[in-house]
Amino acid sequence: MSKINQKFFTLNNGNKIPAVGIIGTGSTWFKTVENDSTFSNELVEQLSQALKLPGIVHIDAAEIYKTYPEVGKAIKESTKPRNEIWITDKYSTALKISDTPVDGLNTALEKLNVEYVDLLLLHSPWIDQAAYGFGVVKAWKYLEQLYKEGKAKNIGVSNFGVEDLKLLLSSPEVEIKPQVNQIEYNPFLQEQTPGIYQYCQEQHILVEAYHPLGPLVLKNKAKENDEFVERNKEFYCLITELAKKYQKTESQILLEWTYEMNVLPVTTSSKFQRIKDAQYLFDPEFALSKEEVAKIRDLGSQNEPHRTYWKKEYTK
Numbered sequence: 001m002s003k004i005n006q007k008f009f010t011l012n013n014g015n016k017i018p019a020v021g022i023i024g025t026g027s028t029w030f031k032t033v034e035n036d037s038t039f040s041n042e043l044v045e046q047l048s049q050a051l052k053l054p055g056i057v058h059i060d061a062a063e064i065y066k067t068y069p070e071v072g073k074a075i076k077e078s079t080k081p082r083n084e085i086w087i088t089d090k091y092s093t094a095l096k097i098s099d100t101p102v103d104g105l106n107t108a109l110e111k112l113n114v115e116y117v118d119l120l121l122l123h124s125p126w127i128d129q130a131a132y133g134f135g136v137v138k139a140w141k142y143l144e145q146l147y148k149e150g151k152a153k154n155i156g157v158s159n160f161g162v163e164d165l166k167l168l169l170s171s172p173e174v175e176i177k178p179q180v181n182q183i184e185y186n187p188f189l190q191e192q193t194p195g196i197y198q199y200c201q202e203q204h205i206l207v208e209a210y211h212p213l214g215p216l217v218l219k220n221k222a223k224e225n226d227e228f229v230e231r232n233k234e235f236y237c238l239i240t241e242l243a244k245k246y247q248k249t250e251s252q253i254l255l256e257w258t259y260e261m262n263v264l265p266v267t268t269s270s271k272f273q274r275i276k277d278a279q280y281l282f283d284p285e286f287a288l289s290k291e292e293v294a295k296i297r298d299l300g301s302q303n304e305p306h307r308t309y310w311k312k313e314y315t316k
């Protein structure tokens with residue numbers, strides 16, 4: 001029987017964040033339209049079951065995922081106290097949904113039926129001044145306002161590169177440093193943009209990893225990725241070997257590796273067992289050794305980096 005041994009990262013404002021986000025409501029659950037006919041009972045069921053698990057359940061949401069109704073319903077039906085649910089939300093930037101982050105969050109709070117979110121992010125640095133009427137610094141100022149009002153307990157960014165962060169940090173208007181940068185991160189993409197991992201570590205900006213299980217998803221689609229999997233054979237053998245050694249799933253090995261790299265993994269699954277495995281990740285008797293962590297890092301980076309999300313924006 002797995003025991004819950006919840007771990008946390010400490011953010012640069014001193015607040016603690018549960019060290020694995022178990023239910024991302026984007027990717028698998030992403031919708032382009034939010035109405036009664038697209039309402040996903042499956043997602044509500046998954047969230048409801050997750051909210052029965054012990055410990056603080058960390059949910060990752062965003063304006064653009066169109067999943068507030070499902071998250072709101074599951075939270076409403078849950079008996080878990082609000083302080084045992086961590087909710088991350090993101091203001092949609094590349095595609096304008098609400099006029100400002102203040103409007104966006106007010107709508108989200110209403111749909112989620114909560115008084116605050118635990119973390120609010122700017123979804124990306126790509127804010128078109130002409131469409132939004134403001135740029136990234138002003139967008140950040142809105143987040144600072146929501147932080148001061150207590151509607152967002154922590155604030156951060158997503159998909160920001162070093163230059164994007166430097167722009168914020170060097171702006172005389174900016175008062176609060178982002179607490180988090182959520183980026184695509186896994187052994188096959190250790191730098192979403194050049195130097196971002198190291199820069200965030202130095203600046204005490206917590207890196208959150210979305211797509212932490214990228215290598216397993218790629219292997220699963222082996223037909224399309226045969227050659228890729230073959231080139232990374234040694235890497236895949238190591239993950240299988242470690243899963244056997246520690247009696248853990250391959251997903252748990254990658255999530256634990258992410259944590260050991262001082263990065264918070266944000267995962268998701270359509271299978272409840274995998275959600276449960278992620279919540280039970282921090283078994284007190286399980287930790288990869290320093291050598292194993294380094295070996296995954298090195299084998300993962302020996303081939304060309306592999307990007308899954310935001311390809312168009314990064315190739316511009």
Ligand SMILES: NC(=O)C1=CN([C@@H]2O[C@H](COP(=O)(O)OP(=O)(O)OC[C@H]3O[C@@H](n4cnc5c(N)ncnc54)[C@H](OP(=O)(O)O)[C@@H]3O)[C@@H](O)[C@H]2O)C=CC1
Binds near residue numbers: 211220266309
């Ligand atoms: N800020 C941003 O721009 C972005 C944020 N995100 C956030 O991150 C969350 C997670 O992203 P996602 O890319 O889905 O993360 P993951 O890397 O956790 O991938 C989840 C996928 O992995 C599959 N999987 C799990 N275990 C295995 C296994 N052993 N073998 C093969 N496949 C496996 C799952 O399939 P199954 O359902 O069968 O278990 C699921 O489809 C999103 O939901 C969203 O909240 C995501 C993208 C961009």
